[in-house]
Amino acid sequence: MLRTYSAPLVGIAILVVGGVYGATSESAANLVAMTAVWALMACGWNIISGYAGPISLGQAAFFGITAFITTVLFAKWNVTPYLGLIVGLVVSLLLATVIGLVTLRLSGLYFTLATLTIPLIMATLTRYFGYHEVARPYVGESLAYFQFNGSLAYYVVAAVLVAGALLFTARLEGTRTGRYFVAIRENERAAEASGVPTFRYKFVAFLLGSVFASLAGWVYSQLSFVFSPDEVYNPIVSVQALLIVLIGGPGTVLGPLVGALLVIPLGEFTAVYFSQLPGLNELMYAIVLLVVAFWSRRGLYPLLVGGARVLWIRLRPAGERPVKTPAVTDDAAQEGAARDSAEVGRST
């Protein structure tokens, strides 16, 4: 039991530390709140693409639509954001159902492209119907209307949601569903042949991802005073989720949180101190991503863990060093591995 939840517990500890830091100043609170929002978004992406496989670049659609619905309902009809969230979630799930049913039958590359078009389509429609910039109404400190004077309260909400996401992901890992996801990601065809209804499970993963994206959009919309379609429906939103997860470690519970911790604060830092060079932080992340894509499909997190392990082994006194036992001594296994990489490219 503890084993399953050890990762989210570490995550919760990190979130608590974040809360303490956030309490020191408003700008700190804003930073950690943003980080938490992105971590939540990344958790969603992680479920679809980190665990189950298909790379979705359309998460921004759910992020944006919930943000818009909540804010517009609030601004026009004085509907409390809590209700706005419910409506936003329902709409997101409906949207995800339609998008998922249509696009998930496409193979990897075309699925990704199709999902890329969705937020762009939605941005266009939003602008077309007259919504350019929306601002949440100012009502002052009000719990009933989910509005607070400082960012720390938003952080608490977001952190609780992130903790929930981490626990959910950890639990998912131990179920048949979670294992089916991983099998699909590893080899969809073989998974299908092993009895996994791949379409159904990819669809479920897609819906789950949309829920988290939706929640993230909800917090974001109330945290930011004002936003525009271009901002929330931007492909960059989806790509940033991808970036965070891939850097942090796809298919792991803590990957999204670790990634968010690495990416967001650094982004804010460069935005402040290097404001004459917009895009510098993104550039750095892109370079890191490139490195990650080449050297480790598992993100920085396992690299860090592996690196730490190597360091630990080196730092121990010589007598205690474990003797290396290679897993396989057969050169048949190496032959097999070489044959496998040749096989992979071949179509049947």
Place this chain on the structure above:
Amino acid sequence: MVLLQALLNGLLVGAIWGVLGLGKQIVLGVIHFVNFAHGHLVLLAMYLALLLWTLTQADPFLLLPIVVVIMAGVGWLLDRVLVRPLVPRGERAQMIATLALALIIENLALMIASPQPRSIQTWWADTALRLGGLFLNYGQLMGLVVSAVVFAATWWLIRRTPLGVMIRATSQNREAAQYMGINTSRVYGIAFVLSVVLAGVVGAVYIVSSPVDPSTAWSFLILMFVVPVLGGLGSIPGTALAGVLVGIVQVLSSTYLDIELQNMIVFVLFVLFLVLRPQGLLGKATDQFRISV
């Protein structure tokens, strides 16, 4: 009359989309390499053309060959550094790595050129030939001419030269091509460079009539896939046809509906085709995707 003008404009605009799709066809059909930075390579070419024009004030169509040469160099470099290691790694790794490259280019552009849209001022963009009651913008007309030439040249290359035979053979079956003595690595390299060069042509032509800013790259990327899919993966005439079709749809949308909606409608068409008619208009309903005609 308005309709006719719109159709004509669509043709003019669409020609360059055809070239865009052609570049993507080649990299996808021959190397089976997913390049998500392809749209950003067009962006790069646009900025290059802008830079050269700012420095020399020369006619942008005279600058075209220079841009092409530089893009060829970029393509060669990318082939060595990025493509070769990634080809065996599979679709997912290629998507992610080229996505990273796209971000690198986009943010370099943001840093160096700023997010403001920039454009080239030339007489080409502002004057038009008058034919009967119709107007043919010179810039777009030249774009059509360039596209037609490029298409014809590429078609000739693929159909009538020994290199073209090698490309087609490698596209259909890399192993078998190797057994026949074809240096498939070299073919892959040439195909990739060609795809980058074609992207360069699109960029250099497009900047004449439209402003550039870093965010336009994503639309290019999607259009780059839309055109081959609509036309039929593997069919070169199909790409030309689809390019024009996309151009016409865009112009008709902006004339009769709203200029904002033009890309959206194209994207919706894209998804519809992917799901309902993946072989496009002129493609064959086979399981594999290979360059044919």
Place this chain on the structure above:
Amino acid sequence: MSAAGSPPVSDRRVRLETRGLGRRFGGLRAVRDVSVTIRDGERVGLLGPNGAGKTTFTNLVTGDIKPTEGEVILDGERVTGFAPHQLFHRGLARTYQVANPFPSLTTLDAVMIGAFAGTRDVTAAASAARDALDLLGLGHRCATEMRNLTIVEMKEVELARIVASGASLVFLDELLAGLRPNEVGDLLEVLDRLAAERSLTVVLIEHLVGAVMTFCERLIVMNEGAVIADGPAAEVAHDKTVVEAYLGAKWRKDA
């Protein structure tokens, strides 16, 4: 090599029947009018030169691709066009030419995927998976990642996956590919034991005739998409058409 005392083949229940099964790819007929019947407990070898259509035919039966003509009937039920996972739950399993479909999963995880056919519960699946691995003598390799196994072990894990799922009709696509001659013999012994213990009906898809002869009582030979021979192994191996298909016309008169 069938178990002593089992009923003659013709009396046994029909497991799989294909009627006029075919598949076109544009102008190419990869599989043409294939009608075969496979009965419970049979050990069938599906042979043919490269490109004969063996794998395509298998793909049609196991649901990886849909036929353009004909029908597939499994245990009396029309399953033409069913998806692989649906067939899997009806007892039909297959392996693929790629020896290692799930490289980064541990052996236990990989076998568990198969075990989930019978249960939702993770603990039950793990237990079924362990039993299957023990049956194949791989219990000690539970925690090893698939990519670190020897090639023989990988193939045994594939078999374990099938056993754990409770499948009874099994298509093994090029199971023997990449093995050394002594390894082939060993694996076939393992398969023999497994087939007897679990009452499996096995179809071995191979293009090496000799290896398959020891295990299979019946051979089906395909060439250019059609079945050119179907009968007891000894007869088929000497059939003139078969020899010609494999070796070319000039060897025909020597058969």
